[in-house]
Amino acid sequence: MNVYKALTIAGSDSGGGAGIQADLKTFQELGVYGMSALTAVTAQNTLGVQGVYPLEPEAVARQLDSVGEDLAPDAVKTGMLFSGEIIRTVADKIRQYGWSNLVIDPVMVAKGGSSLLLREAVQSLIQHLLPLALVTTPNIPEAEILAGMSIASLEDCEEAAKRIAQMGSRYVVIKGGHGSGTSVVTDVLYDGREFVYMESPRIDTRHTHGTGCTYSAALTAELAKGHSAAEAVRTAKAFIRAAIEDGLGIGGGHGPTNHFAYGRRLRTEGSDRR
Numbered sequence: 001m002n003v004y005k006a007l008t009i010a011g012s013d014s015g016g017g018a019g020i021q022a023d024l025k026t027f028q029e030l031g032v033y034g035m036s037a038l039t040a041v042t043a044q045n046t047l048g049v050q051g052v053y054p055l056e057p058e059a060v061a062r063q064l065d066s067v068g069e070d071l072a073p074d075a076v077k078t079g080m081l082f083s084g085e086i087i088r089t090v091a092d093k094i095r096q097y098g099w100s101n102l103v104i105d106p107v108m109v110a111k112g113g114s115s116l117l118l119r120e121a122v123q124s125l126i127q128h129l130l131p132l133a134l135v136t137t138p139n140i141p142e143a144e145i146l147a148g149m150s151i152a153s154l155e156d157c158e159e160a161a162k163r164i165a166q167m168g169s170r171y172v173v174i175k176g177g178h179g180s181g182t183s184v185v186t187d188v189l190y191d192g193r194e195f196v197y198m199e200s201p202r203i204d205t206r207h208t209h210g211t212g213c214t215y216s217a218a219l220t221a222e223l224a225k226g227h228s229a230a231e232a233v234r235t236a237k238a239f240i241r242a243a244i245e246d247g248l249g250i251g252g253g254h255g256p257t258n259h260f261a262y263g264r265r266l267r268t269e270g271s272d273r274r
């Protein structure tokens with residue numbers, strides 16, 4: 001039996017909808033063995049972020065050594081990294097272990113507005129981590145900050161994707177969840193030469209906590225299984241679409257997505273979900 005292994009380097013969300021919890025659930029649903037290195041603990045629920053407790057960079061480095069020296073992940077993703085020091089530590093370890101199947105979700109702000117990345121750490125992300133990325137998956141506000149421009153149209157998305165690719169990321173996906181007033185959500189994939197537009201109906205819901213984490217985790221799981229970036233992006237979009245459509249409706253605020261939905265649908269259709 002082939003065992004595919006994926007590692008998430010991210011923060012913990014006590015509410016279970018985003019961060020490493022979302023990542024591990026998604027890996028599992030897609031048939032991939034999940035591993036984690038925590039960068040920070042957050043006290044968080046559907047109402048917001050009640051506390052952020054970053055780990056010492058040393059603690060992050062030791063977790064990465066423990067995985068790197070023994071378990072050889074087939075793909076790796078990063079989520080909440082919080083500080084420039086943690087970013088530099090993570091970048092050093094990624095280089096040391098040669099983890100090239102790397103997805104960077106440049107998490108900056110939680111949906112309720114709490115900062116998950118120090119403002120001064122953006123430059124470290126650009127300088128140390130983006131050059132190592134196979135795929136970088138900013139949402140629109142993150143793409144605006146990374147690319148240093150405002151985004152109001154799909155043409156702007158294309159320009160921002162080009163700028164982020166120039167920073168060293170082989171592929172860039174600008175996720176369209178934050179666009180408003182449209183009935184369609186468009187994610188833009190750039191491979192350094194061409195743009196592919198991935199559209200799906202905009203689902204009218206406030207339960208989108210953890211969509212970006214879940215999406216990038218699905219992408220990472222598919223890369224771990226050996227799929228191409230273009231294929232992995234398609235499956236990730238189908239995974240997050242099902243997860244938002246079948247929302248769980250739990251909690252009093254912005255609830256989590258349904259990590260069971262994609263696998264359940266495949267099983268109902270009688271397909272093999274692996």
Ligand SMILES: Nc1ncnc2c1ncn2[C@@H]1O[C@H](COP(=O)(O)OP(=O)(O)O)[C@@H](O)[C@H]1O
Binds near residue numbers: 140175
């Ligand atoms: N309301 C929605 N309806 C359908 N798809 C959505 C919706 N919101 C987000 N998505 C999808 O979820 C994924 C994550 O996008 P987004 O919410 O923009 O990221 P983030 O969580 O990082 O802000 C993308 O593939 C996007 O197309």
Ligand SMILES: Cc1ncc(COP(=O)(O)O)c(N)n1
Binds near residue numbers: 210211
């Ligand atoms: C620990 C942690 N990491 C990431 C996010 C962002 O979540 P989203 O996917 O909704 O942008 C979060 N709220 N908490």
